[in-house]
Amino acid sequence: MKEVTEVVVIGSGIAGLTVSSLLAKDGISVTVLEQNWLPGGCASSYPRKHYIFESGATTIVGLDEGMPVGHFLDQIGMDLPFRKLDTPMQVHLKNGKVITRYQELEKWIEEAERVFGPEGQRPFWEHCYSICLFVCCTSLFLMILPPTSLPVFLQAAQRIRPNQLVYAGWALVSMKSFLKKYGLDTHQEFVDFVNQQLLITAQNYLEEVNVLFGAAALCYTNYTNYYMDGGLINLVKPLVSYIEDRGGEVRLREGVTQIIPKNGSYHIITPKGEYHTKHIVSAIPLNDTLNIWADNSLKAKYASRKLSSEKVNSAFSLGFVMKRKNAPNCIHHQIHLEKPLTYTGSDSIFLSLSHPEDEGRCGPDELVGSVSTHVPNPENTFIHDKELVVEEIFAALEKAGFLKREDVTFYHASTPKAWKKWTGRSWGFVGGYPQYMSVKPWRMIDGRLDGKGAYICGDSTYPGQGIPGACLSGIVAYEKMKVDGVLRNAERKTAKTETSMVSYENFPSVYSPVLVYFLDK
Numbered sequence: 001m002k003e004v005t006e007v008v009v010i011g012s013g014i015a016g017l018t019v020s021s022l023l024a025k026d027g028i029s030v031t032v033l034e035q036n037w038l039p040g041g042c043a044s045s046y047p048r049k050h051y052i053f054e055s056g057a058t059t060i061v062g063l064d065e066g067m068p069v070g071h072f073l074d075q076i077g078m079d080l081p082f083r084k085l086d087t088p089m090q091v092h093l094k095n096g097k098v099i100t101r102y103q104e105l106e107k108w109i110e111e112a113e114r115v116f117g118p119e120g121q122r123p124f125w126e127h128c129y130s131i132c133l134f135v136c137c138t139s140l141f142l143m144i145l146p147p148t149s150l151p152v153f154l155q156a157a158q159r160i161r162p163n164q165l166v167y168a169g170w171a172l173v174s175m176k177s178f179l180k181k182y183g184l185d186t187h188q189e190f191v192d193f194v195n196q197q198l199l200i201t202a203q204n205y206l207e208e209v210n211v212l213f214g215a216a217a218l219c220y221t222n223y224t225n226y227y228m229d230g231g232l233i234n235l236v237k238p239l240v241s242y243i244e245d246r247g248g249e250v251r252l253r254e255g256v257t258q259i260i261p262k263n264g265s266y267h268i269i270t271p272k273g274e275y276h277t278k279h280i281v282s283a284i285p286l287n288d289t290l291n292i293w294a295d296n297s298l299k300a301k302y303a304s305r306k307l308s309s310e311k312v313n314s315a316f317s318l319g320f321v322m323k324r325k326n327a328p329n330c331i332h333h334q335i336h337l338e339k340p341l342t343y344t345g346s347d348s349i350f351l352s353l354s355h356p357e358d359e360g361r362c363g364p365d366e367l368v369g370s371v372s373t374h375v376p377n378p379e380n381t382f383i384h385d386k387e388l389v390v391e392e393i394f395a396a397l398e399k400a401g402f403l404k405r406e407d408v409t410f411y412h413a414s415t416p417k418a419w420k421k422w423t424g425r426s427w428g429f430v431g432g433y434p435q436y437m438s439v440k441p442w443r444m445i446d447g448r449l450d451g452k453g454a455y456i457c458g459d460s461t462y463p464g465q466g467i468p469g470a471c472l473s474g475i476v477a478y479e480k481m482k483v484d485g486v487l488r489n490a491e492r493k494t495a496k497t498e499t500s501m502v503s504y505e506n507f508p509s510v511y512s513p514v515l516v517y518f519l520d521k
Helices: 014-025 068-076 105-116 121-139 150-159 162-172 175-181 188-201 211-218 233-245 286-291 296-301 386-399 416-423 466-483 509-520
Strands: 002-004 007-010 030-033 045-048 051-054 082-084 089-092 098-101 226-228 249-251 258-262 265-270 273-277 279-282 313-323 332-336 348-353 366-376 408-414 454-456
Touching: 007 014, 007 265, 007 273, 014 030, 014 068, 014 233, 014 279, 014 466, 030 273, 045 233, 051 313, 051 366, 068 466, 089 188, 098 105, 105 121, 105 188, 121 162, 121 211, 162 211, 175 188, 175 211, 188 211, 188 332, 188 348, 233 249, 265 279, 279 466, 313 386, 313 416, 348 386, 366 386, 386 408, 408 416, 454 466
Parallel strands: 002 273, 007 030, 007 279, 030 249, 089 332, 279 454
Antiparallel strands: 045 051, 082 226, 089 098, 258 265, 265 273, 313 366, 313 408, 332 348, 348 366
16 A cells, blocks of 8 residues: 655664654654664664663763754753763773773873873864864754755855864864874874774774864763663654654654655655655665665766775674673773784774663663674675684673673674664664765765755764764754755744754854854954
């Protein structure tokens, strides 16, 4: 049976739920199609053996004033019980040193100088933080970017100030060059630290990550980090309820097999039915969107942006339960390995523990852990002995003092094959498209997919990765739809602005001095 709906959103990750919630807020009939049996995509949780495991080792940021997640939740009037973390993360180096990623900038600089020595550390981190402030302050304000057509470029040119161009220029400089500027490019211990930190947030190394993205990626621990009791599913479920309470639908186990554009509308085919709509939002990666798109002209348009397996990462994941001996003072850890993992070649693992006061994921005398590590070129990387990798990870955790092997009461491991099944993504790749210097700002993927009625958001698009990035991409898609007149029933305060939700005048006061400096000088 063919169903007619105003907007179909493909995928129920954070980006898809963000754009769907904003559409529902404005009275738009929206249907979300999700191939998995649980919503949330990579930012979700799942039950196993009466425990709750996170889909990935995911941190929650972006709730500070002027940042995407907090801004989005304010727009839909939702207040969720996030738990603030006193210590965002610790990093365990190969030589046994432990670095605490303090939120306070001054305290973090002192810690970096303690571990890596004073030379170059303060100016490097102060400069990174100033760039990060610029990115955070302008991301919601400049949702017109990237300018992919002449009218949009002219509109962007009217809004951008000269001082912004100074900072925007860092998008053309690599983090490797940035380290060299401060004499840190030959400090191998620091280079290794930066590389492994960038791999978490940018999916690549300092040679390929530009400074504009890299500085923000390195400084995310300098913003408030949060935890959700009961798992990230408790961030996802309220958004699903919000959409459904306003007449929308979130349909699980219904993946899209084909999108057929025809006569100014779209015919969407799934194993369970067919949909006819004038507007779609693809909240799945560009690769997978093009795989189900029937029109070859769009495939040709984005041919250079479709990545091969050699250009992306999947993950090897390990979920476990252990007897709790002591309450950890930090729940997120990156551990650098003395020897790369077998098969994957990974030099580090990321560990997220359940909060000791969270009673929703395990018993009072237990802790749940989620470990993930990168698997490059997942189509051609084969993990022949999963248990071997599991024991290597447990050995690393035991050496770092997190557990004793005999205290582990349950575990299960997942390879890229499992990630492919969970996410529906090509080769099971996760974390979004890696940063590459060859992808200039004007070549980023715009929220307007075909320039007609199709839009795209998610962690493979501008502005990309992580919960705040995915959320921001959903906001960007919504705003572009609003400007394009898709929200014909929505109350529009302005007709000509690209970002009617966000303006310079009503920006949060905490960032006002920075905005005044960037935008009014």
